[in-house]
Amino acid sequence: MASDQLRRTPLTECHEAAKARLVDFSGFLMPVQYDGILEEAQRVRTKAGLFDLCHMGRCRIVGERRLEAAQFLVHVNVHKMKQGAIRYSFFARDDGTTMDDVLVYMDSDAEEVFFCINAGNRDRDLAWMREVCARFSCELQDQSDELAMIAIQGPSSVETLNPLCDVDVGGIKYYGFVRGTVCGVPAMISRTGYTGEDGFEIYFAEAEAPRIWNAMLDSGKPHGVTPIGLAARDTLRLEAGMALYGHELDDTTNPVEAGIVVKPTKHPHDFSGRAAIDKMAEDGPERVLVGFTTESPRVPRQGYDVVSVDGTPIGKVCSGSPSPTLGTTIGTAYVVADHAAPGTLLAMDIRGKRHEIHLHALPFYKRER
Amino acid sequence: MSSPSDLLFTDSHEWVRIEGDSATIGITAHAAESLSDLVFLDLPEAGDDVTAGEGFGEIESVKAVSDLKSPVGGEVIEANTDLPDNLGDINSDPYGKGWMIKVKHTGTVDGLMDAAAYDAHVAAEG
Incomplete structure (x- = not known):
């Protein structure tokens, strides 16, 4: 798609001014990289970084x-x-x-x-949610365009965000949110993220996005905060063992093999897919999502075959990246369940050449708390 | 940024320096910058043949694998065997230490650009 047909976020101009490299991401013109993917990823682990997530x-x-x-x-x-x-x-x-x-x-x-x-x-x-809402006489309101979403992630997140807020964001529990203000603007402040670091995702009126973005960069400057592109975000989420739809999850995968559901549901409420998911959790999946490391210089890419030591195809790669945090290359793959134990030696096939991989428990990275 | 005027360029961002029947090939500063974070380079060996307009190797960055296309056909007389272990040279000195192969060339692809045309091509690609 030509870049003038792509959707822009309220922050696209800020990324252009910062000379970020912009690419088509799900139909949006998004910053994939500012100064260097691995450098940006490391900055989030050691300092903090700012992310435009308005496309979500x-x-x-x-x-x-x-x-x-x-x-x-x-x-x-x-x-x-x-x-x-x-x-x-x-x-x-x-x-x-x-x-x-x-x-x-x-x-x-x-x-x-x-x-x-x-x-x-x-x-x-949205179409699916509307259909479900209709069954319960509820209304679904799409707020994607009226609300902006930005994330601050990394050890300096609290110090960066707190001076701009009317609430103590350090008091928000992980996977909890409060309503407060950021730069005087009403916002939902959520202690969540997609990097494995401490941090926040904040939602507020889209017209305020450039002002809040720049205020957070200013506030974070003494702590080394810079904007981070989507490529580094992908490396960070992979290190943290978090799934990316289109890679670890898609129209053919189910949450049991992806490791999101491990036991049949205990609560009494029905939900879409429950019977099939509970049955798979009971029976055990045929293939499972695994992590792996490799000493190969090659980056594991989606769709590469995973083969056993005797060359039998037993799975496919989902994602891969050099990991600046681990100092090796990491990836995820679906493999048959009886070859899925951490430590198992397998190989990925790149154009007919085998590169050894070692299965590794997910996540690869967990921050110290 | 202007590209060196003693080189010719492909639309896929390789450069070639032609001196008599010797052709030295690499990728442009623009290509190196776009790829960034390089992780792997696969080059042919001396004695291998390359075909004008076809792949002579692979370069991989964190985000993608790209084919390297040869601007000339002929026999590889030397490959920069230090380069795969010093990928930073491609970013820091793409037209010098970042050279990839030298070919005893028998012909070039059509449509090689001079520096001014190549710079215009890069500007047009955005």
């Missing part, structure tokens, strides 16, 4: 029966979620395959259940 989908369910509607969409027990709680989940079809992975925000005070969904699945997610 944001929406809310409102109406009397919003908990029932939300419950039908996700596998976690929505009815037990308290004000300010956030859970990671997915949308599944009847056969248990994944349509998307999502964050669910319980905002009883505002009488809404809020969702953050992936950019690439926005349209079909």
